[in-house]
Every structure is written in structure tokens, then in C-alpha cells.
Amino acid sequence: MAEVLLPRSLVALFPGTPRRLAVEAASVLQLVDALDRTVPGLADRLLTSGPAIREHINVFVDGELAGLDTPLGPESTVHIIPAVSGGAGG
Amino acid sequence: MALGVMLLVGTRKGAFLVESGLERAVWSIRGPLCEGWPVFDVSYDRSVGAILAGTGSPWFGPAVWRSTDLGATWTHSSAGLAYGDDGPRLTRVWNVTAAGGTVYAGVEPAGLFRSADGGQTWEHVAGLRAHPSTPDWQPGNGGLICHTIIADPTDPRHLWVGISAVGVFETRDSGATWATRNRGVRADFLPDPHPEFGQCVHKVAMAAGEPATLYQQNHCGVYRSDDGAATWTEITGQLPSDFGFPIAAHPRDPATAWVVPLNGADKGRFVPQGRPAVWRTRDRGRSWSRLARGLPEHDAYLAVLREAMAVDELEPAGVYIGTSTGQLFGSADEGDTWAPIAEHLPPIASVDAVVVER
Numbered sequence: 001m002a003e004v005l006l007p008r009s010l011v012a013l014f015p016g017t018p019r020r021l022a023v024e025a026a027s028v029l030q031l032v033d034a035l036d037r038t039v040p041g042l043a044d045r046l047l048t049s050g051p052a053i054r055e056h057i058n059v060f061v062d063g064e065l066a067g068l069d070t071p072l073g074p075e076s077t078v079h080i081i082p083a084v085s086g087g088a089g090g
Numbered sequence: 091m092a093l094g095v096m097l098l099v100g101t102r103k104g105a106f107l108v109e110s111g112l113e114r115a116v117w118s119i120r121g122p123l124c125e126g127w128p129v130f131d132v133s134y135d136r137s138v139g140a141i142l143a144g145t146g147s148p149w150f151g152p153a154v155w156r157s158t159d160l161g162a163t164w165t166h167s168s169a170g171l172a173y174g175d176d177g178p179r180l181t182r183v184w185n186v187t188a189a190g191g192t193v194y195a196g197v198e199p200a201g202l203f204r205s206a207d208g209g210q211t212w213e214h215v216a217g218l219r220a221h222p223s224t225p226d227w228q229p230g231n232g233g234l235i236c237h238t239i240i241a242d243p244t245d246p247r248h249l250w251v252g253i254s255a256v257g258v259f260e261t262r263d264s265g266a267t268w269a270t271r272n273r274g275v276r277a278d279f280l281p282d283p284h285p286e287f288g289q290c291v292h293k294v295a296m297a298a299g300e301p302a303t304l305y306q307q308n309h310c311g312v313y314r315s316d317d318g319a320a321t322w323t324e325i326t327g328q329l330p331s332d333f334g335f336p337i338a339a340h341p342r343d344p345a346t347a348w349v350v351p352l353n354g355a356d357k358g359r360f361v362p363q364g365r366p367a368v369w370r371t372r373d374r375g376r377s378w379s380r381l382a383r384g385l386p387e388h389d390a391y392l393a394v395l396r397e398a399m400a401v402d403e404l405e406p407a408g409v410y411i412g413t414s415t416g417q418l419f420g421s422a423d424e425g426d427t428w429a430p431i432a433e434h435l436p437p438i439a440s441v442d443a444v445v446v447e448r
């Protein structure tokens with residue numbers, strides 16, 4: 001199973017959700033769908049219409065910037081990280 | 091439990107709840123709430139006692155936050171709050187208004203959603219974006235946003251919305267069909283200053299007990315309609331500027347409303363001469379009085395945005411303004427005198443005032 005690490009600001013929206021989960025998925029899109037089944041509403045926070053990854057969310061698979069169709073292996077590590085380009089301004 | 095006043099404050103860095111007893115003299119602040127997300131509107135659903143916040147996170151997108159315990163705990167949802175995979179990407183919720191058992195959300199890019207379960211799931215009111223003018227809608231400085239939603243208290247099928255910079259629309263069939271309602275309103279920034287649509291409505295407020303009487307602060311003047319927005323009459327009169335954002339109506343007197351004029355659209359958009367003042371009419375806009383006692387007297391280059399003025403329902407009515415520089419001022423005497431309530435909040439986008447048991 002792939003391992004996914006979620007950012008603090010995301011799990012704060014879903015109290016009780018751990019920062020680190022093991023997920024059975026063959027792609028990033030499947031991983032987000034699986035997360036949404038475990039944590040309803042989570043996909044809405046990561047994806048916009050299309051579907052597409054939100055503009056200021058970065059997903060890395062084994063250290064490389066990834067897209068929704070990036071494949072995952074059983075040993076993959078996925079980091080979901082809010083981009084520094086986001087934020088509420090000064 | 092005792093009755094008190096709760097100000098619902100939306101800021102660039104979360105929501106705040108500012109509370110006092112009915113004397114409205116000593117205030118306490120709770121926040122930031124909503125995880126510090128930018129909050130564009132916080133309102134109160136009296137039918138179920140829920141606080142609703144319209145938000146849009148730069149990271150995590152749009153959502154409506156909801157608290158049924160006066161802000162102690164919150165949930166959030168954007169279930170159904172989308173134009174579909176082929177539609178434009180919805181970025182922010184600008185207005186949340188509960189009326190007649192329905193909760194409405196005005197969003198960016200401009201459109202209207204409704205919820206039959208208090209804001210937990212949403213349905214697109216597709217009729218608004220089906221209006222033939224939609225391809226020609228142009229954004230204002232704040233974006234192409236549906237920022238004003240007014241429901242007729244005598245007919246739940248009857249609504250008005252305000253979209254910048256498009257104008258006012260009216261529906262009488264629960265949102266299935268809409269008509270533009272901008273006759274008499276100037277659009278000085280267009281070649282034709284009196285188009286059917288394209289006016290930059292900033293805020294509309296309904297007069298107490300008179301659903302056909304509407305007050306409008308526009309990019310180009312202040313207006314009143316006596317016929318449910320079919321026609322508008324300019325009432326800018328002796329106001330120092332035709333430009334401002336908020337307008338608020340009295341909870342009982344249909345002839346009383348308040349505005350906060352700014353120096354002008356192209357002059358910096360702060361209060362004239364750096365001297366903040368709220369202006370009040372007692373005669374439906376025929377005359378205006380400048381109210382500034384207790385507000386900063388000089389060197390205060392602040393603004394009050396479209397959603398950032400509120401009126402409570404007490405007697406006399408309390409009036410509240412939140413500034414783009416994070417100050418919150420209140421008046422417990424309908425604007426005659428003012429006092430600071432909070433001075434160092436984040437930039438304030440919205441203020442609402444409710445009387446609640448707490």
C-alpha cells in the first residue's frame with residue numbers, strides 16, 4: 001500500500017484524521033478517491049472541477065511533483081503539501 | 091443564559107465572534123475561527139440557530155462553514171458547490187443568506203446555490219447563469235461575484251441578487267428565470283452609461299416592512315427603488331461622494347438607512363480627507379446627516395467594504411462598521427455616537443449583528 005502524508009492544515013479540517021495513512025491505490029486520483037471514502041469531504045479540499053489538483057496544492061510521489069494520473073506503486077510515498085504560493089496575504 | 095449581542099465578523103484571516111450584553115458597552119472577542127481561512131461573509135440562520143460563514147481558501151477552495159453552538163464547534167462543506175467538471179472553477183463563497191427555510195450562497199465566479207439542509211449540501215440555481223446576458227458579464231475589482239442575496243419575506247419564490255459588475259437581478263419563480271433590474275442606475279465607466287446590465291452594484295438593502303423599497307449603494311451613486319427594483323431613483327444628494335460599498339437599512343423604520351462614502355473609485359477608495367464618517371438618512375434618501383462623533387478625527391485612511399456594516403435589532407438600533415484596516419466600531423444610538431470595539435483585527439470583509447441567548 002502507498003503511504004500518504006497529509007498537511008497539518010488539511011487534517012485540521014477533519015478532526016481525528018491522522019497525518020499519515022496507508023492507502024491502496026494505483027494512481028494519485030485513486031488515492032484521493034480512497035481518502036475521500038475514509039474522510040468524506042476531503043477530495044473537495046484537494047481537487048477542483050475537471051477534476052484537477054487545486055492550484056496551490058502540490059502532490060509529490062516519491063519526491064517528484066505529480067499529477068492526478070501519476071501511477072503509484074505499493075512502496076510509493078505521497079506527500080500532499082500546500083504550496084507557498086497560497087495563503088491569506090499580509 | 092442571557093440575551094446579548096453577537097457580532098459575526100469575517101476577515102481575511104478567519105472569522106471572529108465579538109460579544110457583549112444588551113448594553114453594547116463591553117465586548118469580548120473569540121477567534122480566529124474557520125482555521126484562519128479568508129471569510130467573506132458570516133450570517134445567522136435564525137430558523138435553526140446556526141452561524142454560517144462563506145469562505146474560500148487559496149489552498150483548499152470554497153466552503154460554507156457552519157456552527158450550531160454559537161461558534162464553539164464548526165463543520166464545513168462544499169458538497170454540490172460546483173459548476174460541474176465542464177464548468178468554471180468555483181473559487182470563493184461571498185455571501186450566505188438564510189431565508190424562508192432555505193440557505194443561499196452567492197459565489198465567484200458569479201452564481202447562486204441553495205441548500206435545503208441548512209448549508210450541508212448544495213444545489214446550483216442554474217437559472218441565474220442561464221440568463222442571456224451571462225456571456226457578457228464583466229468582473230468588478232473584487233472579481234465576478236454574486237455578493238448580495240435578498241429574499242422577499244412575503245414570498246419565498248421572490249429573490250433579488252446583486253452581481254459585480256453586472257447589476258441587480260430579480261426572480262419570482264424560485265430562481266428558474268431572472269430579469270435584469272438596473273433601470274435608472276448609472277454605469278459611468280461604460281460607453282453607454284445606462285445599459286440594461288453592466289452596472290456595478292455594491293450592496294442592496296431592503297427597507298423594514300416594505301419589500302418593494304430597496305436601497306442600493308452602487309459604484310456610481312446611491313439609489314432607492316419604490317417598486318421592487320423595477321426602477322431606481324438616485325438619492326446621492328449631498329453625500330460627499332457617489333462611491334462607497336455598504337448600505338444598511340433600519341430594522342423598523344423604512345425611511346432610515348446608512349452608508350459610508352469613500353473618496354472615489356479612482357482616488358484611493360478611503361474615507362474623504364482621512365476623516366471617517368457614517369451618513370444616515372431619516373427620509374428615504376432626500377437628505378443625509380454626517381455622523382462621526384467618536385470615530386477617528388483625522389489621518390484615518392480606511393475603508394468599509396460592502397459586507398462590513400451591520401445593524402442590530404435593539405431599540406435604539408446598534409450600527410457597526412468593520413474597516414479594511416482591521417478596526418471595528420460600534421454605535422448603540424443609531425449612529426449618533428461611536429466607540430471602538432476592536433482595533434487590531436485582520437482586514438475586515440464582513441460584519442453581521444444578531445441578538446442571541448448566550
